[in-house]
Amino acid sequence: LFRRPCHGRAVTGCAADFVLEAMPPSDMTAAERYAVYSKKEVEGIESELKDWFLQRRFAMERGVAMKKALDGSNFTGLSIANPAVPEAQKALWSDLVQGKPELEDSLSTNAKQMKADMYLKTFKDATDYDHPCRVPGSEYLQCVQSGLKDASASRQAKCVGLFGTFDACRKTVLQQQAQALETSLVKQDIADRRAKALFERRSILLGAQ
Numbered sequence: 001l002f003r004r005p006c007h008g009r010a011v012t013g014c015a016a017d018f019v020l021e022a023m024p025p026s027d028m029t030a031a032e033r034y035a036v037y038s039k040k041e042v043e044g045i046e047s048e049l050k051d052w053f054l055q056r057r058f059a060m061e062r063g064v065a066m067k068k069a070l071d072g073s074n075f076t077g078l079s080i081a082n083p084a085v086p087e088a089q090k091a092l093w094s095d096l097v098q099g100k101p102e103l104e105d106s107l108s109t110n111a112k113q114m115k116a117d118m119y120l121k122t123f124k125d126a127t128d129y130d131h132p133c134r135v136p137g138s139e140y141l142q143c144v145q146s147g148l149k150d151a152s153a154s155r156q157a158k159c160v161g162l163f164g165t166f167d168a169c170r171k172t173v174l175q176q177q178a179q180a181l182e183t184s185l186v187k188q189d190i191a192d193r194r195a196k197a198l199f200e201r202r203s204i205l206l207g208a209q
Contacts, residue, residue: 101140113148139165144159
């Protein structure tokens with residue numbers, strides 16, 4: 001597209017005075033116009049597909065790198081998906097995330113003390129001060145720790161209120177994680193379906209040239 005000289009005309013009257021000097025529209029056949037439009041559309045599609053591919057590739061590489069780093073440092077998430085975590089630690093983490101941290105009556109006093117300390121340390125190491133469950137979780141675990149000499153039934157009756165608050169909090173966190181995952185998968189599915197449609201449209205345009 002080229003702009004003609006104004007030749008002394010008012011700027012407002014000249015601003016829209018653009019013509020296709022190389023091939024005037026009146027001289028183009030329908031097939032030629034379609035070819036021009038198709039080429040432009042293919043270029044736009046390929047640009048969008050490139051952006052989609054780069055975003056998906058970056059997200060994949062970032063996810064793989066993060067999981068590798070976390071697995072290498074013996075970390076696991078709420079889903080306990082790291083098979084390298086020792087069974088003892090996995091059992092403790094499972095109790096904290098979805099079970100009920102408790103001290104069995106069959107354990108010795110020293111063993112109960114050790115297990116209560118491990119519960120509390122594992123939980124505090126996994127939650128920062130801003131975590132919504134840090135306070136209710138710590139209060140329940142401290143209740144369990146302080147009553148380690150009590151029978152299990154007596155200790156549970158004493159700490160049942162604190163456990164209820166902690167359990168409700170962690171269920172909320174698990175629900176939020178599930179919702180965030182679902183939202184992310186929906187967004188990814190929409191982007192992938194659009195990319196598929198663009199691939200198909202591109203094939204049609206290229207096949208018609």
